[in-house]
Amino acid sequence: MMVPESYYTVLSAILFTIGVVGVLVRRNPLVIFMSIELMLNAANLALVAFGHRAGTADAQVLVFFVMTVAAAEVAVGLAIIVAIFRLRRRLSVDELSIMRW
Amino acid sequence: MELVAFFVVAVVAVVSALGLVLRRNPIHGALFLVVNLGCVAVLYLLLGAEFLALAQVIIYAGAIMVLFVFAIMVLIPGKEETGPDPLRSQRLLALPLGALLLFEIGLILQSSVFMGAPHPGVRPGSAAPPTAAGGIQSVGRLLLGDYLLPFEVTSVLLLAALVGVLALAKRRAG
Numbered sequence: 001m002m003v004p005e006s007y008y009t010v011l012s013a014i015l016f017t018i019g020v021v022g023v024l025v026r027r028n029p030l031v032i033f034m035s036i037e038l039m040l041n042a043a044n045l046a047l048v049a050f051g052h053r054a055g056t057a058d059a060q061v062l063v064f065f066v067m068t069v070a071a072a073e074v075a076v077g078l079a080i081i082v083a084i085f086r087l088r089r090r091l092s093v094d095e096l097s098i099m100r101w
Numbered sequence: 102m103e104l105v106a107f108f109v110v111a112v113v114a115v116v117s118a119l120g121l122v123l124r125r126n127p128i129h130g131a132l133f134l135v136v137n138l139g140c141v142a143v144l145y146l147l148l149g150a151e152f153l154a155l156a157q158v159i160i161y162a163g164a165i166m167v168l169f170v171f172a173i174m175v176l177i178p179g180k181e182e183t184g185p186d187p188l189r190s191q192r193l194l195a196l197p198l199g200a201l202l203l204f205e206i207g208l209i210l211q212s213s214v215f216m217g218a219p220h221p222g223v224r225p226g227s228a229a230p231p232t233a234a235g236g237i238q239s240v241g242r243l244l245l246g247d248y249l250l251p252f253e254v255t256s257v258l259l260l261a262a263l264v265g266v267l268a269l270a271k272r273r274a275g
Contacts, residue, residue, distance in 0.1 A: 003107045003147060006210070011111045011144075013206040015118050015137075017199050022122035024195035030127050030173055034134050037165070038118055041141050044153075052148045057239040060150050061248050064240075067160050068255045072262035074165050078172045079269040085176050 008049035015042035027092045029081050033074070040070050107147060114140035127173045131166060138162045152237045 015038060022035030044063045051059020085091055117140065120133035138161045145154040244252055 003103055007107060007111075008144065008148070009210055010207075011114065013203060013210065014115055017203040017206070018115070018118040018122055020202055021195055021199035024198065025122065025192050028127055030169065030176070031121070031130050034121055034127075034130055034169060037134065037161075038121060038137065041138060041161070045141055045144060048145055048148050048150050048153060052150075057236075057243055058247075060153050060240050061243045063150075063153055064156060064244065065248075065251060065255060067156055069258065071160055071165055072258055074168055075262050075266050076269070078168060079266040082172060082175065083269050091176055 005049045005053045008052075009046050012042040012046040012049070015039075015045070027094060029084075029091060029093050029096075032093065033077055033081070037070065037074070040066065103147060107144070110140050110143045110147075114144075128170070131169050131173060134169075135162050135166050138166070149236075150240075152240045 019035045019037075019039035019042060022038065023032050026032055026035065044066055047059050047063050047066075051057065051062075081091075084096065088095065114137050117133045117136040121130045121137065124130050124133065138157060142154045142157040142162070145151075145157060
């Protein structure tokens with residue numbers, strides 16, 4: 001029995017919301033970063049479900065590009081977090097208010 | 102059968118995502134995220150996207166999560182998030198806001214083409230056999246055909262990221 005695509009979109013919405021709540025609630029920049037990855041994955045899942053519905057492979061190519069960009073983004077982001085940690089010796093986003101007006 | 106597999110995997114995915122958000126130890130969060138990424142890979146398989154499932158396991162669960170675990174080990178953040186929370190009232194606001202977001206997405210989904218019968222405007226001819234379009238062959242043909250330029254630009258992006266990370270990670274005096 002085939003699974004309706006709407007189930008995938010609902011699951012992707014739930015995962016995305018959990019990721020958003022994670023970004024809002026947590027203080028550790030690493031966990032916030034992982035929550036962002038969760039959101040990216042939820043968006044990818046919705047995209048693949050849409051592509052499945054439309055019957056084309058274009059969405060899969062798009063998701064592949066998203067994965068590549070996510071890999072680059074994770075590398076740069078983690079390097080920035082490590083650099084900040086070297087500078088501050090603390091790891092909490094609430095203390096990184098140096099650029100706030 | 103497929104429906105049962107979907108529900109089992111979906112429940113595991115949601116539980117592991119909640120584990121990422123709720124556990125205090127970032128290492129546990131990273132392992133929960135690995136479980137979640139594996140679940141999404143299984144869902145890709147159910148959707149007939151074999152190439153993406155493989156890429157998900159290799160790139161995400163393999164490379165990216167190893168990077169995360171490395172960073173967590175380097176930064177030793179086991180003692181973080183234990184002190185009093187200065188912004189507690191703002192954090193409590195996050196849950197209703199998240200529920201609101203879910204409600205909004207549900208509204209949008211309900212009014213979209215996805216619920217109910219197939220939309221007449223969405224590729225009427227090719228909508229019937231979805232599994233035929235998802236094979237690795239057609240993905241490869243698209244990737245090296247129609248999407249050749251973005252594909253090559255991606256390599257430039259990866260190179261830029263590599264150089265940028267090296268520049269960031271180089272230890273400076275002072």
